[in-house]
Amino acid sequence: MNELAYATAYAGSTNLRAIELGERIAGLCYPGIRRFFFTSGGAESNESAFKTARFFWKASGHPGKYKVISRKWAYHGVTLAAMSATGIDSYWPMFEPRTPGFLHIASPYPYRFERPKSAAPDDPRTPGQMAADLLEEAILREDPETVAAFIGEPVQGAGGVIVPPEDYWPRIREICDRHNVLLITDEVITGFGRTGEWFGLSRYGVQPDIVCFAKAVTSGYFPLGGIGVNDKIAEAIDAGTGEGTWMHAFTYSGHPVGCAVALANLNILEQEGLVERAGQMGERLLEKARTLASHPHVGDVRGLGLMVAVELVADKATKAEFTPEQKVGPRVHAETQKRGMFTRLRGDVYNLAPPFIVGESQVDTMINILGESIRAVLGS
Numbered sequence: 001m002n003e004l005a006y007a008t009a010y011a012g013s014t015n016l017r018a019i020e021l022g023e024r025i026a027g028l029c030y031p032g033i034r035r036f037f038f039t040s041g042g043a044e045s046n047e048s049a050f051k052t053a054r055f056f057w058k059a060s061g062h063p064g065k066y067k068v069i070s071r072k073w074a075y076h077g078v079t080l081a082a083m084s085a086t087g088i089d090s091y092w093p094m095f096e097p098r099t100p101g102f103l104h105i106a107s108p109y110p111y112r113f114e115r116p117k118s119a120a121p122d123d124p125r126t127p128g129q130m131a132a133d134l135l136e137e138a139i140l141r142e143d144p145e146t147v148a149a150f151i152g153e154p155v156q157g158a159g160g161v162i163v164p165p166e167d168y169w170p171r172i173r174e175i176c177d178r179h180n181v182l183l184i185t186d187e188v189i190t191g192f193g194r195t196g197e198w199f200g201l202s203r204y205g206v207q208p209d210i211v212c213f214a215k216a217v218t219s220g221y222f223p224l225g226g227i228g229v230n231d232k233i234a235e236a237i238d239a240g241t242g243e244g245t246w247m248h249a250f251t252y253s254g255h256p257v258g259c260a261v262a263l264a265n266l267n268i269l270e271q272e273g274l275v276e277r278a279g280q281m282g283e284r285l286l287e288k289a290r291t292l293a294s295h296p297h298v299g300d301v302r303g304l305g306l307m308v309a310v311e312l313v314a315d316k317a318t319k320a321e322f323t324p325e326q327k328v329g330p331r332v333h334a335e336t337q338k339r340g341m342f343t344r345l346r347g348d349v350y351n352l353a354p355p356f357i358v359g360e361s362q363v364d365t366m367i368n369i370l371g372e373s374i375r376a377v378l379g380s
């Protein structure tokens with residue numbers, strides 16, 4: 001703040017810290033993503049990605065490509081377009097109508113994925129392939145000349161830590177390529193280390209066209225987010241003039257203080273090996289959480305890196321859910337709060353996502369508290 005408390009990033013301007021941060025993230029992110037635009041948070045990043053996808057297709061002579069496909073249980077933020085991409089329907093009713101041109105396909109949810117009715121009984125495809133193929137069906141149904149982009153979180157976070165099967169993302173990439181649909185990854189949670197790698201799709205060997213990030217770029221200590229785009233998109237933005245200009249920026253884009261905080265934060269993540277640590281502690285967290293699986297109402301325990309979820313069910317054999325009136329999730333949450341642990345739920349799915357510096361004994365305490373709380377509400 002002493003050096004430069006504010007500088008506008010409108011009209012082609014930037015500042016040294018923003019340039020440094022762009023260069024730094026280019027070295028950490030997917031190799032094909034080398035150009036960055038900074039925002040103040042996750043929803044602004046996703047809005048920027050949707051608009052940039054539309055911009056790219058208009059600039060490339062495909063003005064009819066404007067639709068965005070996302071998934072059930074997706075969480076992309078609460079501004080109007082981000083809310084419309086969000087696939088948790090409780091976020092919609094009091095704010096509808098949603099933005100036109102946003103549609104959803106099923107999530108690759110391994111615990112609850114149902115084979116599509118169109119799949120023959122002897123269909124050789126794996127659940128991951130079938131889930132990915134729902135994207136192709138949607139693109140063909142809508143007409144590829146109307147679809148701009150697919151957006152997905154590498155691991156769905158707020159929707160209940162849904163880790164896709166290993167063969168899901170590579171097939172999504174192929175489908176996007178086949179139909180000229182941009183692949184946007186919402187890495188607001190998974191970006192900068194939470195899965196044990198710097199970005200969430202690397203483990204699947206997949207590169208997106210646009211990556212959205214926020215949260216961990218500053219470890220949350222200052223509001224900053226952004227998007228990274230591939231070279232083709234960057235070239236289209238550079239080439240835009242007159243009416244074809246990429247008219248998009250926020251007052252706080254590339255805020256020099258936010259960028260300085262991010263640079264300091266990335267230094268700490270690197271120097272203290274915190275991304276690797278997130279992977280190691282995540283393994284411990286998942287292993288400990290799995291000890292809860294023997295409880296008669298723990299239906300599923302899943303996770304990747306430092307994001308783990310425990311899904312509570314009324315009937316383990318049928319996977320039937322409790323009714324919302326039973327308020328099982330909120331009651332378990334109240335019990336964990338009494339014992340000093342606070343988190344975010346999706347219905348009866350209890351999500352755990354501690355900071356990267358979490359210690360081994362703290363991981364153990366978290367699972368002990370959760371186990372005691374589940375038993376306090378549902379018996380042992």
Ligand SMILES: Cc1ncc(COP(=O)(O)O)c(C=O)c1O
Pocket residue numbers: 040041042043044046075076077078153157158186187188189214215
């Ligand atoms: C995957 C994902 N995308 C977008 C957002 C929205 O970010 P923000 O709340 O900073 O707008 C969130 C927030 O939790 C998120 O988890």
